[in-house]
Amino acid sequence: MKIGVFVCKCGVNIAGVVDVEKIAEVARNEGCFSEVLDYACSKAGQDEIAKKIKEEKLDAIVIAACTPKLHESTFRKLAEKSGLNPYRVVMANIREQCTWVHDKNKETQEKAEELTLMAINRVRKSKNLKKSKLRVKRKVLVIGGGVAGIETSLLLANSGIDVVLVEKQPSIGGHMALLNEIFPNNDCSICVLSPKMSEVWENEKISVYTNSEVTSISGYAGNFKVKIKVNPRYVNEECKGCIEDCSSICPITVYDEFLGTFRKAIYLPFPQSTPLYAKIDSESCIRCDMCIKACEPKAIDFSQKPEFFELDVGAIVIATGYSLFNPKLKPEFRFGEKGVITLLELERLLSPSSKIKFEDLFKNSPKVAFIQCVGSRDLSTNKHCSVVCCMASIKNAVILKRRYNANVTIFYTDIRACGYEEYYRKAMEIGVKFIRAKPVVEEVKDRVVLKYEDTLLGRVLKEEFDLVVLAVGMMGVDGEFVEVVHPKLKPVESLSPGIFVAGCASGPKDIRDSINSAGLAAAKVFEFMECAELEPYNAFVLPELCVGCKVCERACPSNAIKVSDKAEIVKEACRMCGLCVSLCPNNAIDQGFYSNEELFAEISAVSPGKVIVFACNYCAYSALDLAGALRLKYNECVRVIRIPCSVRVSSKMIVEAMKKSKGVVLAGCRIGECHFGVNEYAKERLEKLRSNLGKEGFRLKGIWCSANEAEKIVKEIEEFVKIVNS
Amino acid sequence: MIEEIEKIADVSDSNFIFKQNIFWSLEGERKKESREIVYYSNKCSGCRFCVYACPVNAISSYSEQPFILIDHTICCFCGICSSLCPDRAIEFRIDGVKKEPFVVYKGAEKLESCAGCAVCYTICPANAVKIKPILKIDDIHEREFGKNGTLRIDLEKCKKCGRCTLFCDALVAVVDEGIVNILFNEDRCDYCGLCEEVCPNKAIEVVSEYKVEKVGIKKVVDIEIENCIECGLCEISCPYDGVKVHKSIEGEIKVNWRRLEKYCDWESCRMCINICKSKAWYVEEGKLKLKTELCRFCRACMYVCPEKLIEVKVKSINCTPEWSSYKLAINRVLNEKTAELSRSWLLEGDE
Numbered sequence A: 001m002k003i004g005v006f007v008c009k010c011g012v013n014i015a016g017v018v019d020v021e022k023i024a025e026v027a028r029n030e031g032c033f034s035e036v037l038d039y040a041c042s043k044a045g046q047d048e049i050a051k052k053i054k055e056e057k058l059d060a061i062v063i064a065a066c067t068p069k070l071h072e073s074t075f076r077k078l079a080e081k082s083g084l085n086p087y088r089v090v091m092a093n094i095r096e097q098c099t100w101v102h103d104k105n106k107e108t109q110e111k112a113e114e115l116t117l118m119a120i121n122r123v124r125k126s127k128n129l130k131k132s133k134l135r136v137k138r139k140v141l142v143i144g145g146g147v148a149g150i151e152t153s154l155l156l157a158n159s160g161i162d163v164v165l166v167e168k169q170p171s172i173g174g175h176m177a178l179l180n181e182i183f184p185n186n187d188c189s190i191c192v193l194s195p196k197m198s199e200v201w202e203n204e205k206i207s208v209y210t211n212s213e214v215t216s217i218s219g220y221a222g223n224f225k226v227k228i229k230v231n232p233r234y235v236n237e238e239c240k241g242c243i244e245d246c247s248s249i250c251p252i253t254v255y256d257e258f259l260g261t262f263r264k265a266i267y268l269p270f271p272q273s274t275p276l277y278a279k280i281d282s283e284s285c286i287r288c289d290m291c292i293k294a295c296e297p298k299a300i301d302f303s304q305k306p307e308f309f310e311l312d313v314g315a316i317v318i319a320t321g322y323s324l325f326n327p328k329l330k331p332e333f334r335f336g337e338k339g340v341i342t343l344l345e346l347e348r349l350l351s352p353s354s355k356i357k358f359e360d361l362f363k364n365s366p367k368v369a370f371i372q373c374v375g376s377r378d379l380s381t382n383k384h385c386s387v388v389c390c391m392a393s394i395k396n397a398v399i400l401k402r403r404y405n406a407n408v409t410i411f412y413t414d415i416r417a418c419g420y421e422e423y424y425r426k427a428m429e430i431g432v433k434f435i436r437a438k439p440v441v442e443e444v445k446d447r448v449v450l451k452y453e454d455t456l457l458g459r460v461l462k463e464e465f466d467l468v469v470l471a472v473g474m475m476g477v478d479g480e481f482v483e484v485v486h487p488k489l490k491p492v493e494s495l496s497p498g499i500f501v502a503g504c505a506s507g508p509k510d511i512r513d514s515i516n517s518a519g520l521a522a523a524k525v526f527e528f529m530e531c532a533e534l535e536p537y538n539a540f541v542l543p544e545l546c547v548g549c550k551v552c553e554r555a556c557p558s559n560a561i562k563v564s565d566k567a568e569i570v571k572e573a574c575r576m577c578g579l580c581v582s583l584c585p586n587n588a589i590d591q592g593f594y595s596n597e598e599l600f601a602e603i604s605a606v607s608p609g610k611v612i613v614f615a616c617n618y619c620a621y622s623a624l625d626l627a628g629a630l631r632l633k634y635n636e637c638v639r640v641i642r643i644p645c646s647v648r649v650s651s652k653m654i655v656e657a658m659k660k661s662k663g664v665v666l667a668g669c670r671i672g673e674c675h676f677g678v679n680e681y682a683k684e685r686l687e688k689l690r691s692n693l694g695k696e697g698f699r700l701k702g703i704w705c706s707a708n709e710a711e712k713i714v715k716e717i718e719e720f721v722k723i724v725n726s
Numbered sequence B: 001m002i003e004e005i006e007k008i009a010d011v012s013d014s015n016f017i018f019k020q021n022i023f024w025s026l027e028g029e030r031k032k033e034s035r036e037i038v039y040y041s042n043k044c045s046g047c048r049f050c051v052y053a054c055p056v057n058a059i060s061s062y063s064e065q066p067f068i069l070i071d072h073t074i075c076c077f078c079g080i081c082s083s084l085c086p087d088r089a090i091e092f093r094i095d096g097v098k099k100e101p102f103v104v105y106k107g108a109e110k111l112e113s114c115a116g117c118a119v120c121y122t123i124c125p126a127n128a129v130k131i132k133p134i135l136k137i138d139d140i141h142e143r144e145f146g147k148n149g150t151l152r153i154d155l156e157k158c159k160k161c162g163r164c165t166l167f168c169d170a171l172v173a174v175v176d177e178g179i180v181n182i183l184f185n186e187d188r189c190d191y192c193g194l195c196e197e198v199c200p201n202k203a204i205e206v207v208s209e210y211k212v213e214k215v216g217i218k219k220v221v222d223i224e225i226e227n228c229i230e231c232g233l234c235e236i237s238c239p240y241d242g243v244k245v246h247k248s249i250e251g252e253i254k255v256n257w258r259r260l261e262k263y264c265d266w267e268s269c270r271m272c273i274n275i276c277k278s279k280a281w282y283v284e285e286g287k288l289k290l291k292t293e294l295c296r297f298c299r300a301c302m303y304v305c306p307e308k309l310i311e312v313k314v315k316s317i318n319c320t321p322e323w324s325s326y327k328l329a330i331n332r333v334l335n336e337k338t339a340e341l342s343r344s345w346l347l348e349g350d351e
């Protein structure tokens, strides 16, 4: 096998710290072809590599340069173009994990050489692998019928894809359907939304299930099985949506948190509800059965039961939007007492469809205060900025001023009017007061007394208001927003392949950005349907070794393994964490690109007396790359081996690494944040091993961090190096 | 369209009657529905279950009869209070038809082994036992006194239930310091032997030449479930294990006896003794005592005790309604919470 090694200078980034020529020479001594390039990733560099692959008839290449996270795909494409199998490329990360984090000295040079050797050893064991095409069902599940879910559904349906839209509330529309006028151009919110709502309802390609929930998702990207529960609304399709007869007789009035206002136990969320069927809320309906009598079309049916059904879909879009911060958790604002309301409640009071009107509650020219950042940008609650509340408050302040000649003060932390600065200016011009302060409600009597420190004037003041509006922040529907692969470059891809995120489900957005992300999600779904490919990293069974013990079947987090006589792995379902590979007692399972042979070969190239770090590709490896970008220095004895997940490392592999080295670190995601949901297992395995090792146990350590915790991982590695060296 | 809602309150004897008439037009026809809630204050034990069960907080409570007052203007005539009343003191009717409650208090159940004696009839605190008049000996045959024979009562077998004494005046029950004795009056006996058969336990033996045909009456006791309060007194008193009481409410009663010694002035207060329908509180040897087996966890004593010496927890009400707001109502009763009507000031703007 002929191996080519290309060492990149990367300007002074690499060549300024280590002697690249010497690295090339070391490779040559290993019997490889080698060459130094100025910038391997540049066009000239790439052309040179391509030329050499052909000229030298290379079977595999090593690129000693930056992190594989940056350019692995570049060089794989290059290899493919040059007639080489793309998985015959291995990168030695001598920039982020070597020259950027160590000083120019002998040890650094040695490390760069050794990293290259490790890569050479690994590439010798590499195999030809092939991506496989994924067959994706042409049906998409959209969860959440807010403006984002609506937009995604329409875009997909109009491109000829079947859509199933599942909405928890009795009507689609989400929060936008509740708003009064919307910034930036003060359109009537429901007027611009309701045509879209009926378009969704009428579109033949979209099946809408309101009052419904997704109870489980199984299967894999391209072929998900979802279970849907349709909750009874106790009103059948005879309902004409007249609502007046039944709701006026209904004796129960309840406060609805989602709607931000009061309603009866039988209700339509808003007059434009789609579908236009009333719903009886079983939590508050007391079965007085009076509506049965009052309903002329006889639409009320208390015999309804929840219905369950199953669907096969190819992709899923999560558009579950947001929930609002519960202001009761901040008792200093005395929410719930007379005169203290949330911003959503104010929107509802001002909205033309509301039964309770602002002018019925407050006299003309009321004095109104807005308190910003309630439960946002706050270390004790949500740290993030909720993005829309500044603008929403300014919008409502202007409306109050125009309609009721109100005297409005906005108490802010910082005004975030990104993209709408002129709107903010206009508010100031018409006399909305802005005070930089975070007040507390001191007293609620006839009026609400606020006490605050004006942080610009440095004075503590008290002031009375008729109404205090709390700009409560946004949170994910279950408290947390859905995590995406990359907040900038992959903002709509969830961590599970085939599942996308649109709208506020992934973080606070205004309507414009929600629509943007809905469009992107639809495009991504489309791309996924047309050309989804699977990396060939999947686990596979070596049937001659399998004894059918079922250990793998029980462990697999993706339910991809079935054992009848021998284990069988559904390639499409395998998410490639490597847990089964590490568990199989007979080594009967292996994995593409992260095979046992390849990883052991990499370990074998580490010289004695070093510290080996197994770093999970998703978090720890990225954290170490980030440490490089931040130039956080650590000891040169550290050798990092990239793994797909911390569970991939078997006990045998750890023991092997410990034999070779002074100490071994297993670094994975924070416990509970594992992308496959299995790293508790890795931790357990590590702890068992540590106790089995007895006195030697201190040479083994686990680090659990996220991709941005560079400082943490470096600190912990440094501490560990000190311990094993003493 | 609703045309009119009429709400009326009325009192008759000690019962309160609340009425709601709704008039509406449907398909051009004027229709009427009338709902009634009747509160029998004499049956009420003051447990306040209804106060918590009410979804619109229309019921307020007092520590004296009548224990509750329903504000008929707020009342929405849903009948949840009637469903949860363990005393069956509230009745709910729609257009005159009584509506079945969703909580079914099962109460006392007469078993096969019931001998038809009258012990339960005498002791039931809720008058839920009815006894069919047992025939008297004189209804069956004419007695000729002065005959000879022997009548023996086997004291080992006799359970002192007194059934024989109800039948024939030759047998007399005498209560002496709480202990019942059955005595035999020779002068009133003609040794016909019918009492042998009346005795549920074959404790009487008659030897004579004049024995008469069978009596032919076996069981005479009936339980009226609508009145049973599930105290369990009959079950612990029945000499024949002839009754089982299904207690639908489970709970726990705790008394702070140490503080009770110090502060309780039961002789003048007697609140707990008077309010407890199942007679779980009683006085013995000059001391206030509690028979926990009798407690039905209604919390009435807890509410009236002026010194707050009693703590009662209701753990469960044996009922699994399907409708969620019923579950919520039961939960409110368990946790002594009234229905929450938050943020109501915002409603002031609703016309």
Ligand SMILES: Cc1cc2nc3c(=O)[nH]c(=O)nc-3n(C[C@H](O)[C@H](O)[C@H](O)COP(=O)(O)OP(=O)(O)OC[C@H]3O[C@@H](n4cnc5c(N)ncnc54)[C@H](O)[C@@H]3O)c2cc1C
Pocket (backbone or CB within 6 Å): A143, A144, A145, A146, A147, A148, A149, A166, A167, A168, A169, A172, A173, A174, A175, A176, A179, A181, A182, A183, A184, A212, A213, A214, A319, A320, A321, A322, A343, A344, A347, A388, A392, A395, A477, A502, A503, A504, A505, A509, A510, A511, A512, A514
């Ligand atoms: C007070 C206030 C004022 C605002 N004013 C403006 C404005 O003037 N201009 C502007 O641009 N933006 C404004 N916004 C922001 C705007 O509301 C959001 O950008 C927009 O509604 C986001 O849409 P969405 O579809 O992502 O989420 P949502 O509108 O929250 O919709 C999500 C939908 O998913 C459903 N759902 C949730 N969980 C599930 C589940 N598990 N299963 C099924 N369905 C589920 C929900 O019921 C809901 O219908 C305002 C926000 C607030 C709070």
Ligand code: SF4
Pocket (backbone or CB within 6 Å): A372, A373, A374, A376, A377, A384, A385, A386, A387, A388, A389, A390, A391, A413, A414, A415, A416, A471, A473
């Ligand atoms: S948008 Fe404004 S009010 Fe909302 S959290 Fe951000 S800074 Fe605070």
